[in-house]
Amino acid sequence: MHLIDIGANLTHDSFDHDRDAVLARAAAAGVAQMVVTGASREHSPQALALAQAHPGVLFATAGVHPHHAVEYTDECDAQMRALHVHPEVVAVGECGLDYFRDFSPRPAQRRAFERQLQIAADLAAAGTPKPLFLHQRDAHADFMAVMRNFDGRHGPAVVHCFTGTRAEMFDCLDRDWHIGITGWLCDERRGAHLREIVKNIPANRLMVETDAPYLLPRTLRPMPKDRRNEPAFLPHIVEELARDRGEDPATTAANATAATRAFFGLPAPR
Template sequence: MPTDTTLQLIDIGVNLTDSAFSKDCDEVIETAQACGVSTMIVTGTTLEESEQAIELCQQQQPDILRCTAGVHPHYSSTFDTTTRQQLWALAKEDAVVAIGETGLDFNRNFSTPEQQIHAFEQQLELACETGLPLFLHERDAHEKQLEMLSSCRDHFSRAVAHCFTGSRKELYNYLDLDLYIGITGWICDERRGTELQKLIKEIPADRLLLETDAPYLIPRDMRPKPKSRRNLPQYLPHILSKAAQLTGKEDQQLAQEVFNNSRYFFNL
């Protein structure tokens, strides 16, 4: 794994409130920093986890952790009449730099499509009202998500298609809306990541963001192979190196580009 400490990276998606980090969260953060990951954006997926993310940020220096606040489509059934007001209050916290994780997931439908559409609509409105960017999830719901984003594109500031694994058509649909594209260790997967490996060079340099989505999606091609299947933010430099190789750039050049993109996107 690359450990070039001259690199400065921002991991735009880390699930540090996940139980996988309950015993060693501070150590995970420190190790990531030692590997060049200077800032981590903690993902909020429910009201409770968004609150936990804010508390986690407040325990660290503000330039180390920031977070999102939102309700993931899986949990849209919990989105009631008070949720929007509660999210509005959370969005005012200094630690919160985006609305989300929000969007649509018609693959597993843990919440009904109707519930997901309602929750997403409310969070789209919240992003438009607060000026905060959107941290987006989408699976098997591209057309509907695109329709909803398009209808209010003139009113929200920025959005990132987090953990993008879609087709070329889907990529260009998002780029046509001036969205940013978040790439994970999926590009390191020789089984499922081959299409993304071809597409990454088509993502404009000023639209690419990198993330681990830890503890999920550990890069499969790390050697030596980690003993644990838990993904860690310290592996972001490995994802960067793979992305640099695929785009024909030096690690340092790509690192500077995605660092600048991340700072601008989250207004850091």
């Protein structure tokens, strides 16, 4: 398989002691490229630095996750805009709404989300559009309402780490958004419903990701002793996804990689 992990939190401190080895294991497993998630004022610049240190292999997003929405000040907005000048930053986000944990007050979440959507709108208006890397959990109605306010003003969008219902998925697909599938699919406690609906995602709008170090696939054998997820486990997710879609894993992998490359405008790996 030749795969691209669209969501890896490689700036997480759990990778500090063996990040190079993690990248080597990913390459050996067929994960040729990765998009490093920038999800806060601290980690978005770090994601860019990683991408610059591994040209053609790592790319970055720049944004502020709803958990960190309270940090989205005018200064933060200027910092995000400065990051988006760099070509290694290939998407706006991770941004969106998360009402499951409410680590930031909901009004602050909505304000931070709107300001990042405005960045995407300004980039599109300037003729340099970048995709949106979106997060939504237990906030579908408000999420869709905020997005509607920016209809026609931003580039393509992917709902990263999709965990929602069939109806929510079709709401996203009806708006021509992409869907990112993680190891949540492999969780018999929370993700069983995904196995029934992933077959409905068009091949050209399906992408795959680990969300490492989070969401270690519960069906992975053997389990790593540290219970840390990493990009090398992406082929396992693809195999499970292919089975649920009734496809050969090579087909699922090839389609997801083609969709990802077109979405982010990524070059072929060297």
